[in-house]
Amino acid sequence: xxxxxxxxxxxxxxxxxxxxxxxxxxxxxxxxxxxxxxxxxxxxxxxxxxxxxxxxxxxxxxxxxxxxxxxxxxxxxxxxxxxxxxxxxxxxxxxxxxxxxxxxxxxxxxxxxxxxxxxxxxxxxxxxxxxxxxxxxxxxxxxxxxxxxxxxxxxxxxxxxxxxxxxxxxxxxxxxxxxxxxxxxxxxxxxxxxxxxxxxxxxxxxxxxxxxxxxxxxxxxxxxxxxxxxxxxxxxxxxxxxxxxxxxxxxxxxxxxxxxxxxx
Numbered sequence: 646x647x648x649x650x651x652x653x654x655x656x657x658x659x660x661x662x663x664x665x666x667x668x669x670x671x672x673x674x675x676x677x678x679x680x681x682x683x684x685x686x687x688x689x690x691x692x693x694x695x696x697x698x699x700x701x702x703x704x705x706x707x708x709x710x711x712x713x714x715x716x717x718x719x720x721x722x723x724x725x726x727x728x729x730x731x732x733x734x735x736x737x738x739x740x741x742x743x744x745x746x747x748x749x750x751x752x753x754x755x756x757x758x759x760x761x762x763x764x765x766x767x768x769x770x771x772x773x774x775x776x777x778x779x780x781x782x783x784x785x786x787x788x789x790x791x792x793x794x795x796x797x798x799x800x801x802x803x804x805x806x807x808x809x810x811x812x813x814x815x816x817x818x819x820x821x822x823x824x825x826x827x828x829x830x831x832x833x834x835x836x837x838x839x840x841x842x843x844x845x846x847x848x849x850x851x852x853x854x855x856x857x858x859x860x861x862x863x864x865x866x867x868x869x870x871x872x873x874x875x876x877x878x879x880x881x882x883x884x885x886x887x888x889x890x891x892x893x894x895x896x897x898x899x900x901x902x903x904x905x906x907x908x909x
Contacts, residue, residue, distance in 0.1 A: 647672050648670075648671045648789070649674075650671045650674075650704065651673075651674050651675070651676070651697045651719075652673060652687075652704050653677075653693060654706040654707035655680040656707075656708075658732070658759070658763045659675065659704075660680070660683070661767050662704060662732075663675045664685070664687060665768035668686065669768070669789050674687070674688045674700070675687050675688070675696065676691070676693055694721070694722035697722050698722050698723075699724070701726075702727065702782070703719055703723065703727060703729045705731045707733060709733045716731070727752065728752075728778045728781055729752050729778070730754075730755040730757045730774075730778075731755070731757060734759075739804075740756040740800045740803075740804045744777060753778030753781060754800055755777075755779055755800075756774070756776045756803045757774050757803060758772065758774075759807075760773065768789075769791070772786070772794070773793070773802075773806050773807060774793050774794070774796070774803055775796045775803040776798065776801075776802075776803070780795075805877060809877070812887065815860075815874075816887050816888070818856040818857075818859075818867075819860075822898075823894075824837055824841065825841075825853075825857060838850065860895075867895050868892060871888060871895060875892065
């Protein structure tokens with residue numbers, strides 16, 4: 646059976662998912678106000694309602710700030726049997742609120758956490774999935790050969806686990822960049838990068854460069870994610886001095902990136 650999938654948001658992650666889903670035999674439509682041309686096999690629709698109308702599965706990849714409005718726009722046009730998967734990074738409370746909105750319209754909702762940048766493994770990037778629609782989603786993911794772990798029926802469970810992982814991943818990026826920046830000033834960048842890479846396994850050098858480049862590029866978004874992490878740790882009663890430091894560091898990094906160039 647051919648799956649009909651709508652991808653809402655055709656930015657970096659959304660465009661990759663849309664293209665790879667089409668390559669695996671799905672019928673894919675996408676919509677994005679800023680994208681007029683999509684990858685081969687992906688049809689562009691002018692608006693959300695048109696994109697989701699015949700979909701078996703709707704994937705939201707629009708960013709946490711737009712997740713609620715996009716869900717609200719999609720629900721009235723969706724078939725009652727369709728699934729809505731929110732793949733945006735946000736806190737568990739936000740995911741539960743979205744699930745309640747979907748349930749009020751009779752649509753099954755899935756909280757999906759993407760566990761690594763999709764630019765590396767693309768559609769093979771591991772996922773965590775949870776929420777009321779997870780049991781129905783798993784067979785579709787199996788059909789599409791997408792690796793995913795079911796972490797329960799609570800929308801927010803997948804989001805919580807991703808945020809816990811981010812304590813380490815974003816903190817690691819902060820330590821790596823701080824170390825490499827100091828090494829640049831000392832004139833020993835290559836040596837320090839090699840030392841760090843040797844501790845990170847076979848793909849260590851690539852991992853170091855990814856941590857540096859990805860964090861610099863996405864500092865604003867990652868700061869917002871780490872604020873969600875801090876909120877979760879507060880709810881859990883867990884100490885978070887490292888997370889506090891990572892937030893301050895990301896904020897400074899974002900400010901440097903947005904500062905106007907000094908042309909002297």
